[in-house]
Amino acid sequence: MKHIFKKPSFYLISSATDGDEKAIEKILAIYDPYISKCCLRSLYDEYGNVYIAVDMELKGRIREALIKMILDFDIPLETEEE
Template sequence: MKKKYKHPSYYLISSAMDGDETAIEKLLAFYDPYISKCCLRPLYDEYGNVYIVVDMELKGRIREALIKMILDFEIDIEIEEE
């Protein structure tokens, strides 16, 4: 049985592409768990214990790149004429 994944709406993506700050924040919030998971890194303390933490610098860089991609994104719709 396939899992059904939620996706951001077309309206939200379109609004974010137009520079709507609220829409961009909603998109970033939608992808935040995935971004955080991608940014997990091991951290060692002075006793050699390992902790898995989110690398906030890397997360910020990914969020910045995502914002740039959202603003540069274009939807190309081809309409067939008969």
């Protein structure tokens, strides 16, 4: 089964790199399912049963790193050479 993933638009990325909080939250929302999947951990109870859960601490650290990368991202502007 093929999934179609939504990609952030140039305008959204540009707004986020300028520090627009709503744009950053939209980008985080787009990547939230992927981040959650990357943060899955196996937990065991006292009977040895396995449970899969999202490691919220790791998810928070990844979100923080993504926000930092968004704010540090530089969009190169093309200039015409004369």
